[in-house]
Amino acid sequence: MNMVYLNEQDIHHGVHQRRTTEKTQTNLYSPQGTTEKTQINLYSPQGLSYKQPSVFGPDGKVTAMAPWLAPIVWEGTFDPTLIDSIYKQQNITIATTVFALGKYTKFLKDFLESAEQNYFVGFRVHYYLFTDQPQQVPEVKMGEDHQLTVMVVPSSNRWQEISLRRMERLEKLIESQLINEANYVFSLDVDTKFYGRWGAESLGRLVAAIHPWFYYTPREQFPYERRPESQAFIPHSEGDFYYGGAMIGGLVKNVYQLVKTCREQLDIDAAKSIEAAWQEESHLNKYFLYNKPSKLLSPEYLWDDKRSKPEEIKTIRYSHVYKNYNEVRPNP
Ligand SMILES: CC(=O)N[C@H]1[C@@H](OP(=O)(O)OP(=O)(O)OC[C@H]2O[C@@H](n3ccc(=O)[nH]c3=O)[C@H](O)[C@@H]2O)O[C@H](CO)[C@H](O)[C@@H]1O
Numbered sequence: 001m002n003m004v005y006l007n008e009q010d011i012h013h014g015v016h017q018r019r020t021t022e023k024t025q026t027n028l029y030s031p032q033g034t035t036e037k038t039q040i041n042l043y044s045p046q047g048l049s050y051k052q053p054s055v056f057g058p059d060g061k062v063t064a065m066a067p068w069l070a071p072i073v074w075e076g077t078f079d080p081t082l083i084d085s086i087y088k089q090q091n092i093t094i095a096t097t098v099f100a101l102g103k104y105t106k107f108l109k110d111f112l113e114s115a116e117q118n119y120f121v122g123f124r125v126h127y128y129l130f131t132d133q134p135q136q137v138p139e140v141k142m143g144e145d146h147q148l149t150v151m152v153v154p155s156s157n158r159w160q161e162i163s164l165r166r167m168e169r170l171e172k173l174i175e176s177q178l179i180n181e182a183n184y185v186f187s188l189d190v191d192t193k194f195y196g197r198w199g200a201e202s203l204g205r206l207v208a209a210i211h212p213w214f215y216y217t218p219r220e221q222f223p224y225e226r227r228p229e230s231q232a233f234i235p236h237s238e239g240d241f242y243y244g245g246a247m248i249g250g251l252v253k254n255v256y257q258l259v260k261t262c263r264e265q266l267d268i269d270a271a272k273s274i275e276a277a278w279q280e281e282s283h284l285n286k287y288f289l290y291n292k293p294s295k296l297l298s299p300e301y302l303w304d305d306k307r308s309k310p311e312e313i314k315t316i317r318y319s320h321v322y323k324n325y326n327e328v329r330p331n332p
């Protein structure tokens with residue numbers, strides 16, 4: 001069983017060819033096996049030793065709680081009508097950032113149209129769409145209380161840069177606007193589509209999504225950054241879940257702490273000319289390891305169209321659509 005999934009992951013990663021090798025870690029950077037401890041970042045506590053948590057309970061069924069008592073949101077664990085009504089009384093605004101630079105504008109229509117069908121329907125939603133091609137932004141009819149603001153930003157010729165810059169841009173947006181305008185904020189990938197409800201059950205102080213390709217994987221095989229010289233470094237003995245960089249969320253203040261820290265850590269790495277294996281996603285995983293999310297979204301909330309639906313996934317709500325990497329990215 002495990003083997004099958006590991007192979008699928010390897011295929012998944014092989015497509016991008018951006019995983020660092022395990023060799024680098026043991027041979028180059030930890031020659032005596034002593035550096036791991038001394039190079040742990042200042043904001044990280046010393047590694048705490050505990051068993052890797054699982055999304056499956058002892059009965060083999062999915063579990064609705066992480067061992068630090070954060071809910072894991074699955075179909076069947078909440079009453080959608082009830083939970084929406086609780087948050088509606090609070091009159092909240094949910095800011096949502098999405099980036100579409102270069103050819104990624106082609107994903108906007110499906111992303112926005114499907115969001116309008118499924119995403120926080122009946123709540124106040126304010127999309128902030130960052131793009132370098134404002135003329136390519138499609139007209140999409142917004143639901144009541146939903147609005148969209150286009151933020152024009154300079155283009156970039158490296159997809160890695162576009163992806164990781166989201167941290168800095170979100171940091172600035174929160175400082176300048178969201179702190180006064182919104183209660184919650186989500187940042188979502190654009191090469192995606194909503195297929196099902198995404199509502200108030202996803203709200204929390206700090207929200208992470210479990211990556212659809214790694215919830216069967218032993219932590220030592222997570223594609224964390226393994227070079228101790230990177231600020232995103234995580235030793236093989238640590239790790240909870242592997243979280244996807246395509247979705248982060250939470251209260252504005254808590255997301256601000258997250259994006260600011262990740263941006264600072266990315267800057268430190270950049271000054272040393274090191275780019276983590278999965279860019280900001282690696283830094284995000286480091287952050288969540290030492291600042292545990294208060295709510296986890298099951299892979300229902302971050303699926304991948306390339307992956308067939310296993311039994312434990314009752315409904316797919318938000319999923320990566322197929323993309324031809326060579327066609328849409330500015331560089332390999
Ligand atoms: C499932 C998941 O968690 N996917 C993550 C993954 O692969 P992905 O292959 O999904 O990354 P990606 O190509 O979708 O890039 C992330 C996002 O950056 C934006 N973009 C990117 C390139 C470009 O030319 N124009 C543009 O606008 C766009 O919003 C896109 O959704 O790794 C990335 C960084 O290593 C991010 O962490 C993604 O969230």
Ligand SMILES: [Mn+2]
Nearest residue numbers: 189190191246
């Ligand atoms: Mn993506």
